[in-house]
Amino acid sequence: MKDLIIVGAGPAGLSAAIYGIRAGLDLLVVEKFSPGGQVINTYEVENYPGFAEPLSGWELMSRMEEQARRLGTEIVSGDVESVAADAGRFSVTMAGGQVMEAKTVIAATGASYRRLNVPGEEQYIGHGVSFCATCDGAFYRDRVCAVIGGGNTALEEAHFLTRFASKVYLIHRRDQYRGVKILQDRVAASDRIEPVLDTVVESINGATKVEGLTLKNVKTGARSDLAVDGVFIFVGFDANTGYLPAEVLDENREVVVDINMRTEVPGLFAAGDLRSGSRRQIVMAAAEGATAALEAYDYILGLT
Ligand SMILES: Cc1cc2nc3c(=O)[nH]c(=O)nc-3n(C[C@H](O)[C@H](O)[C@H](O)COP(=O)(O)OP(=O)(O)OC[C@H]3O[C@@H](n4cnc5c(N)ncnc54)[C@H](O)[C@@H]3O)c2cc1C
Numbered sequence: 001m002k003d004l005i006i007v008g009a010g011p012a013g014l015s016a017a018i019y020g021i022r023a024g025l026d027l028l029v030v031e032k033f034s035p036g037g038q039v040i041n042t043y044e045v046e047n048y049p050g051f052a053e054p055l056s057g058w059e060l061m062s063r064m065e066e067q068a069r070r071l072g073t074e075i076v077s078g079d080v081e082s083v084a085a086d087a088g089r090f091s092v093t094m095a096g097g098q099v100m101e102a103k104t105v106i107a108a109t110g111a112s113y114r115r116l117n118v119p120g121e122e123q124y125i126g127h128g129v130s131f132c133a134t135c136d137g138a139f140y141r142d143r144v145c146a147v148i149g150g151g152n153t154a155l156e157e158a159h160f161l162t163r164f165a166s167k168v169y170l171i172h173r174r175d176q177y178r179g180v181k182i183l184q185d186r187v188a189a190s191d192r193i194e195p196v197l198d199t200v201v202e203s204i205n206g207a208t209k210v211e212g213l214t215l216k217n218v219k220t221g222a223r224s225d226l227a228v229d230g231v232f233i234f235v236g237f238d239a240n241t242g243y244l245p246a247e248v249l250d251e252n253r254e255v256v257v258d259i260n261m262r263t264e265v266p267g268l269f270a271a272g273d274l275r276s277g278s279r280r281q282i283v284m285a286a287a288e289g290a291t292a293a294l295e296a297y298d299y300i301l302g303l304t
Pocket of ligand 1: 009012030031036037039042111283
């Protein structure tokens with residue numbers, strides 16, 4: 001029986017481990033892929049305090065993982081399928097049936113890319129459809145790409161793609177982008193990015209790989225075809241919460257927590273991108289992970 005099991009080793013989970021272990025908790029982190037979370041696919045991070053120069057997401061998360069391990073954190077590989085509370089203890093069940101027990105749990109499993117759910121999307125993943133410009137951008141040197149979305153990630157990734165692509169169409173369903181001003185300015189200053197507003201994708205087309213998109217203007221209803229070699233989709237995220245009890249989730253299946261990261265279930269905490277109202281930033285996920293670990297400590301001592 002552990003004091004604390006942390007599910008997920010992104011910034012929230014690793015920060016929770018650093019704070020938990022320094023508080024003296026006997027804890028374990030369970031991660032289904034490799035530690036680091038979404039950030040390891042991010043080309044450059046320039047808003048994490050303490051680093052005057054931008055650094056790669058991979059480097060930032062390697063440092064966080066190393067710090068957690070140096071303090072004694074054990075990170076095990078596993079896909080958590082359920083967390084169940086019973087008489088003051090938690091059973092954490094992994095795919096394959098292994099069950100571990102703990103007095104407290106921090107859910108820090110972040111979020112995954114949302115799909116457009118249009119014809120061709122699923123079929124052409126890896127053949128022109130991508131959710132990661134950092135990973136796949138270099139395949140599109142001197143080619144034409146489309147980026148779908150209007151938030152920070154879409155703007156950032158469209159700008160990143162201009163290192164390779166000869167042209168990037170930035171397609172958004174509204175009449176203006178939602179991303180922060182500094183990113184909007186960067187996009188506006190690029191002669192390789194062409195804004196396509198008020199427009200949705202109806203289908204992703206091609207014979208054996210992506211060759212084009214069918215678009216629809218939401219104001220006029222007019223349909224058009226656009227030839228592209230690749231399409232990068234950044235239309236939001238869904239919280240990874242399928243393994244959590246329904247009573248801690250809201251209608252969007254995001255975890256509801258109070259200011260101290262406590263859920264409705266005593267002893268169960270949540271931190272990072274999976275929580276309702278998250279701003280989805282590394283520094284916030286890290287801060288919430290720290291808060292959750294200190295709350296777990298207080299809970300075990302009977303202080304809360
Ligand atoms: C392309 C891109 C660029 C970004 N750029 C920036 C930036 O410049 N600055 C910034 O502040 N933020 C940025 N973000 C946002 C930032 O990455 C997230 O806010 C942050 O990673 C959230 O951390 P987290 O720990 O909550 O979740 P995540 O990073 O999503 O980590 C969750 C972890 O849980 C694991 N997991 C999921 N389900 C299970 C399960 N069932 N069992 C076990 N493990 C599981 C996952 O594999 C993952 O490792 C960017 C995001 C993207 C996608």
